[in-house]
Amino acid sequence: MKVPFLDFSNSYKELKTEIDLAISRVLESGYYIGGPEVESFESEYANYCGTKYCVGVANGLDALILALKACEVGHGDEVIVPSNTYIATWLAVSSVGAKIIPVEPDDYYNIDTNKIEEKITKKTKAIIPVHLYGQSVNLDPILELSKKNSIKVIEDAAQAHGAKYKDKRIGGHGDIIAWSFYPGKNLGAIGDGGAITTNDPELAEKIKLYRNYGSRIKYYNEVQGVNSRLDSIQAAILRAKLQRLDQWNEKRSAVATLYLNQLSNVSQIILPKIPDWTTPVWHQFVIRTSHRDELQKALEENGIGTMIHYPNPPHLQKAYEDLNWKQGSFPISEKIHTEVLSLPCNPDLTSDQISHVIDGIKKKLG
Numbered sequence: 606m607k608v609p610f611l612d613f614s615n616s617y618k619e620l621k622t623e624i625d626l627a628i629s630r631v632l633e634s635g636y637y638i639g640g641p642e643v644e645s646f647e648s649e650y651a652n653y654c655g656t657k658y659c660v661g662v663a664n665g666l667d668a669l670i671l672a673l674k675a676c677e678v679g680h681g682d683e684v685i686v687p688s689n690t691y692i693a694t695w696l697a698v699s700s701v702g703a704k705i706i707p708v709e710p711d712d713y714y715n716i717d718t719n720k721i722e723e724k725i726t727k728k729t730k731a732i733i734p735v736h737l738y739g740q741s742v743n744l745d746p747i748l749e750l751s752k753k754n755s756i757k758v759i760e761d762a763a764q765a766h767g768a769k770y771k772d773k774r775i776g777g778h779g780d781i782i783a784w785s786f787y788p789g790k791n792l793g794a795i796g797d798g799g800a801i802t803t804n805d806p807e808l809a810e811k812i813k814l815y816r817n818y819g820s821r822i823k824y825y826n827e828v829q830g831v832n833s834r835l836d837s838i839q840a841a842i843l844r845a846k847l848q849r850l851d852q853w854n855e856k857r858s859a860v861a862t863l864y865l866n867q868l869s870n871v872s873q874i875i876l877p878k879i880p881d882w883t884t885p886v887w888h889q890f891v892i893r894t895s896h897r898d899e900l901q902k903a904l905e906e907n908g909i910g911t912m913i914h915y916p917n918p919p920h921l922q923k924a925y926e927d928l929n930w931k932q933g934s935f936p937i938s939e940k941i942h943t944e945v946l947s948l949p950c951n952p953d954l955t956s957d958q959i960s961h962v963i964d965g966i967k968k969k970l971g
């Protein structure tokens with residue numbers, strides 16, 4: 606039996622009629638940049654998140670970069686980020702010229718909120734908590750620190766579409782929330798896409814300005830902006846997929862529940878723990894084991910696709926060698942990176958496929 610880690614085309618097959626219609630609507634409308642599909646998606650996604658504003662941009666990395674620019678973060682400023690994250694979080698900070706201040710993760714793989722305050726200096730301008738794997742960060746302590754020290758909170762929610770912190774969906778807790786609609790995300794386009802959400806009208810307005818050449822009125826440029834717009838066809842497709850997001854997240858959650866129940870007595874793996882403040886959306890279902898590479902190989906031989914999120918922490922990437930961090934600089938992250946393995950956790954997995962994954966793990970490690 607084959608269990609692919611993820612097949613991007615499955616959600617298209619499931620929503621073919623709606624997606625084909627969405628594409629032809631755009632083709633016939635003549636609005637190929639901006640227009641009604643982008644505006645409708647923005648208002649529908651803001652509504653979904655329970656937030657006042659949504660501004661579409663070209664991708665998740667741009668959403669983070671424009672969020673930092675809108676908060677006027679640049680050279681000489683410090684930004685607190687998790688040491689355990691996808692490199693995009695870091696790239697956003699370095700690309701605006703600010704200094705990266707990493708903080709190690711807690712037991713849930715997210716930024717440890719007890720270790721943030723000691724890293725705050727007069728230069729700290731922003732904190733970027735990342736809701737990794739679809740589990741929300743414990744936001745209240747971060748929001749308190751931000752108030753006390755006048756620091757902006759920019760959330761990286763690229764893996765958390767629909768996830769809740771306490772009883773409220775992610776999307777409006779911090780100052781700006783950055784989203785990616787890369788095809789593999791819980792809400793994914795058929796190409797690149799991104800957005801920011803916020804409750805602050807000024808920040809929303811600034812990002813609208815930056816994403817479009819710094820221009821509100823065509824050929825009049827107020828700031829040195831960029832071209833980072835959400836494509837109209839992607840917006841139309843995202844509108845169709847947004848209708849299914851909750852249902853897909855529930856299916857992911859059902860898969861996760863089966864894994865959690867049926868793998869609970871495999872002593873050689875650590876299962877994900879769920880803190881009481883979050884309703885996760887299982888962007889990834891990540892187990893840990895010191896036999897990670899052997900397990901991955903054994904599963905592969907049984908037709909089961911897995912991935913490693915991530916094999917190398919940002920501070921040890923060649924891209925950041927100029928910052929001079931070494932093996933041992935962030936030991937908690939480093940250990941996580943040598944042990945994590947993401948199991949298939951898609952809405953379209955059959956119960957036979959899920960059992961096959963569970964049996965494969967038990968056969969190797971049980």
Ligand SMILES: *Cc1c(COP(=O)(O)O)cnc(C)c1O
Nearest residue numbers: 664665666691693763785786787
């Ligand atoms: C996917 C992702 C991004 C970047 O999104 P793109 O749309 O690929 O630019 C940023 N942060 C995290 C945590 C991600 O998972």
